[in-house]
Amino acid sequence: MMPENRLLRMDNVGLVVESLDKAISFFAEIGLELEGRTIIEGKWAGRVTGLDGQRVEIAMMVTPDGHSRLEISQFLAPPVISDHRAAPVNALGYLRVMFTVEDIDELLSRLSKHGTQLLGEVVEYENTYRLCYIRGPEGILIGLAEPLNHS
Template sequence: MKLKKMDHVGIIVEDLESVKVFFNTLGLELIGEQNINGEWIDNIYGVDALEASIAMMKVPHDETAIELIQFRDQSSMTNKSLHFPRNIGASHFAFSVQNIEQIVEQLAATSSNVIGEITQFEDMYKLCYIKGPEGIYIELAEKLK
């Protein structure tokens, strides 16, 4: 067995359009959109007659993608868990950035906000958490050296 690379991260959303705007403002590119249904999606999620819209986005010059998934019938979604960067379980993913202050300012137009404040970790990074639409948490990390 050999793990080759990280392919994508999937995020279930209620409002695909607003989440696409958020990630586009952050600098991700839309690389594909599709409506999906059929036996294969029913099998992978274990739900009959499932229909969804997906959007694939990625950071320019990087292969790893973010898959945004909106189910047509939102009753097929399970209970909503409470997300916060301190809770147990998957909490966030991080982007390496340049000019963290400018990015935070641009994201403010998408109704996202900084959790805490931009802070410096030793002489290595400027860091912050952003709460985006639908409670999606990301970390921005600007390498200083």
């Protein structure tokens, strides 16, 4: 039996950062495009998030196919009170965002300019993908997957 209220789509994944400019530059290097940037504030915003006096600058970035979005937020107020960026990959809660790319090695070379750190190593999974995890700006955990097209 189908539920009456069906899911339409996943709209975006949200990340909170200290430097919006650095995060935009990093995700643009991966291949996302900046769709827009604005300040969100006002009573309505605080009512949605439960943060009174909220003032946050956001950037919406979109994948080249237009189907997936990443909302990157830098809180101007209230002050940030918790930091999960250094959490290990087995921590509860947010884990990572995974991107499918054409050439992991080439991308890792470009991302090194952004201070990216490779966790572990690039590995091949069942003759299907090359995979790795990296720490991006501010320690954000990112997964990269390169499909292997064996003839």
